[in-house]
Amino acid sequence: MQLPLIDLVVFFVYLLGIILFGVSFSFKGRTSNDFQTGGGRLPAWALGMSIFATYVSSISFLALPGNAYQSNWNVFVFGISIPIAAYMAVRYFVPLYRSLRSESAYFYLEERFGPWARTYASVCYLLTQLARMGAIMYLLALPMHALLGWDVGLIIVVTGVSVILYSMLGGIEAVVWTDAVQAVLLIAGAIACIVVIFVSMPEGPAQVFSIAMENQKFSLGSMDLDFTTSTFWMVLVYGLFINLQNFGVDQSYVQRYVSARTDAEAKKSTLLGSLLYIPVSFLFLFIGTALYSFYQANPENLPAELQLSGNADKVFPHFIASELPLGLTGLLIASVFAAGMSTVSTSINSSATLLLSDHYQRYINPQISEKQSLRFLRIASLTMGGLSVLVGLAFNGVSSALEAWWALSSIFSGGILGLFFLGLILNKTKKPNVIPAMIVGVLAIAWVSLSPVLFSEGSIFRSQLHTNMTIVVGTMTIFLLGFLFTWLVQKENGKPIKSSSD
Template identity: 30%
Template structure:
């Protein structure tokens, strides 16, 4: 498979997409007059658009390519995780959304200072920012690495197109531009998955019936052995528990998703956003797994079309470039770019929101709305440049181990962060000191579990979350709680949750 086969029509389709995304950023630039516009969109976002944005944000280009590869080489068991993400929504509706809406937060970590102290706020905010700078680097790097064999571009050019253009339109359009580009990107992702599957159905002898029959014969859906319990392997019970806590972290303690709760006009629109996201999550990922089954059937019938020693991780872009019509292939590669950019742009705006709200406002003397907007834009560029530089380093050094370990270690903070919000909202007698003891105990325990046991990584979030809540609850009586009764009522399950 030669890179030059990408072709002129495909390049035109890709360039048109990139130009359209830039146009969205330019269009919304004129509305960015204050930090409230830049980080909250002035409440102008309809619920359905915010829902598309949540969906596109949580589906990176790596997911776009890895799900079909997973279904191609293994089975559909990871589909379970998508429905677990839907199952947590009642918890989010009843408890978390009222908190974040009523408190009028820019950064979700503001809550941690109100409930505990500034140390907890800085812990949450800085952990989030560092993790997402690493995430930008990893997503950009892996996307460039995956596409490099199939399109006539150097990896550095791919990094530039993904990263630099993403910085520009996020800088210009703020969260409003990010969300509306996410809508475009979400539609492209969904449409691409459906289109690829339909094309494969026409190319496989026996069509859709043969695709699903072959997968059933080969045990590529939910094999019986995957229903067993295991402490070290990713079986279905482990996946269900792990995805529950991972989804809880994403929807209750991660700025990039929680920020979508405050961009709508009212709480009903916010709930509509999550319902829209749930509908998309319920339907679209099935097509990604079906694409993997379709590719398995197609290349089982046509093994001569696969190069020797082919890396099946790139099976989706390989099929797109080699079998899809010219122009259409370009649009689908553009969808892979879209998946990458939707995740990165959300990270950029969220990092800027956290820094501006959690750090700049703390050290500055009552900055104006214009000053906060300026700082937010500077941070958008700074975070983007750091991510692009890190991606460039990974490409030039051809070594990802250090950054993978860094990103993985920071990812372990998700459990403690989820537990910290749980402790604050549901345990009234918890206080700043008990929260600190809980977080330190949680981090130490998770690090020990990771390096000294063979416990499956899906349990890390479970251990991290429960340790904060349990230790924070047990040690609370040892320390003085400085919150007034009125603050406890406002900042825990009580009036706010019922409002």
């Protein structure tokens, strides 16, 4: 599909502008601390917008409308769990990280369990981010290929180089401020789409709601207490655990907590970034529902191949390319790019920070100088960004990149939340006995996530749980077994187990 010149101009002006804006932060004197935390002087509103932009990737930008178009609002239940996770983060996790005064989220695990726990969690995070960045760039490239006609591999490389450039040179300040700009663009693009759909309905905006209501498009899913399919309760429980992991133990978010000026501003940024997702996800889901109504009212506007099951994610890109006014199409394409770039830039900066604090400085060069630290951070940013591009290219041709990403993320990150829970609840126990629990927990994670691939339907060894329950199984296995093993050892030694409430 050949886009009009004005839309290409809008897109390229945005791309060049955001790169130059991010790179501009490199011209100021920067220390390694500035690179990692912005010197602790970043305002709460910018950090909050950055947290939000990190949370909403290009996957969300395209998958949420596609999901609502094809089915209903079941995934909105995911957002309902966010206030609980946000409260837990503000009440317990933000004060914890601010008091530790470390750039690494996993320094706490070393304090509680020893160096192995910090290294384990850090390696899991790094592997998760490589898979995440690669999946996001690949999934971003698919609709961009349809919109621009560029080669998928070229789009991955262009996206990667663009983000690497300002992440490597400008540090977290460049990431946070570009995220803030991109978050505003993301929201503006969503609102613009809804307005266009409303004014394009043959019988007016009310027709969007009448068609959607007739087809039960606003349903939140089955209320059965069933965790083998995507019911209301399964999505709610999954959302609670994954959001506790995101806002409680994920380096991408923790690094923003310690970059705020004060404890109060850190809490404000957390609440802004997390709670903003709820109305914005509402917007994206409503776009999907509105698109369903629009194409029901105007079936001739939708190509026959997009009416087939399994092509729902392609409907929104088609609408962007064919129904929006001149100039606005370029803005929406820029919004899709913004969603991907903000998430990737955060992962690059956070990964570089962990490579320095948890690995290079911890094991190789404890006496590293300020100049060496800054150089290492930039080299690490370049390395992680380059590797993520290679991972993105490796995803090309995978039958389901999204499912591959979900499986990898579950395996790499499912157990860390359980470790943090043990550390917090047993915070008066000197060294909880968690290594056996970790081993069993990782095996449980692998079983839930991989058994559908390894075992045939009907096998007694095949997990019947929905794959999204992987993080729930892994977290609870590690927590409960860790608590039990610690209690048994304490009992054998004649000492009662102590928790944070004692």
